[in-house]
Amino acid sequence: MAKASTKEFEDKSGSRIDAIYQALFKAILAQELMPGTKLSEEAIGSLFSVSRTIVRAALNRLHTESLVEFRQNRGAFVASTTPDEARQVFEARNAIEREIFSKLATTITDKQVAALENHLEKEHATSDAHDHAAAILLSGEFHLLAAHMSGNEVLAGFLKSLISRTSLILAQHSTHQESDCSVDEHAAVLAALRARDERAAGAAIVDHLQQVFERANIGQTKRTERNLSEILSRYA
Known part of the structure; x- marks a missing residue:
């Protein structure tokens, strides 16, 4: 007992x-x-x-x-976070997510494409409703969903931590009013995955992360x- x-x-x-x-x-x-x-x-x-x-x-x-x-x-x-830490987090995400999305483009199934399309619809809905908190959560989940689909749970675990730290960075520095992850940029990544284009998928996610970094105004603090x-x- x-x-x-x-x-x-x-x-x-x-x-x-x-x-x-x-x-x-x-x-x-x-x-x-x-x-x-x-x-x-x-x-x-x-x-x-x-x-x-x-x-x-x-x-x-x-x-x-x-x-x-x-x-x-x-x-x-x-x-x-300091500006140097912020840059290091984005550098790490570039390296990890290029690998994740490039690999996923070669293995993604129609069912997985449909799941990402459904997720993107939710992102559009929260963006249209100007629900900032929900949009941020969904934007991070898009990256994590793709990471799990890639089949590499170790990288997915690293990415979860980096996405959390990215939220801290954006909360501290960004003055962008909507989700700092553009829905249109996610759509471009999804288009590359749907086309099963390994190189395009890797390039699209790196371009997206670069856009997020530039919008963040690292060095400014709110x-x-x-x-x-x-x-x-x-x-x-």
């Missing part, structure tokens, strides 16, 4: 940690939580009705993914104060 009770406690703790992690991760990815935002353990714990120990475990998980930073005697904050509990309540 004791062992069962311990396992049940661990399962509940794990699910609570994951719930907090997912809420923070999505809010950061959607650029709702800006770099430099104080992540109060007390406020998060109150919102999710959990102890600060549970909150700290979720924050530590985000810290290992470079999304949260700890400042001595001040607590946890959404991570900030500051926006938002209410932590109000934002997280939408993802809880």
Whole structure:
């Protein structure tokens, strides 16, 4: 009985940690939580009705993914990026995504093309509705969906981390009002995949990432104060 009770406690703790992690991760990815935002353990714990120990475990998980930073005697904050770090993230994405999309062009099935077309329709809908947060999440998912379709889960894992860090970069620097991933640019990438053109697919994704980087105005920093509990309540 004791062992069962311990396992049940661990399962509940794990699910609570994951719930907090997912809420923070999505809010950061959607650029709702800006770099430099104080992540109060007390406020998060109150919102999710959990102890600060549970909150700290979720924050530590985000810290290992470079999304949260700890400042001595001040607590946890959404991570900030320097211009050099931003350039390195985009260089890494160029290398990884050229490989992913070039390979995918040689293996993509009609069913996978249809799935990407359906995803692109959702991107168009959120863009037309001016739903900035949803558009950002969908734009990142387009890249990840293609990465999983390529069959290389190691690269897909690397890409997930880089996309998250890209959201931090764009949240900190970009003044673009809509999704920084252009739907039209995604459509050009999809056209190359649909044509099964390996070279064109690689070139299209690199061109797209270059356009995103140029729109980001790296070096400029914007500051926006938002209410932590109000934002997280939408993802809880």
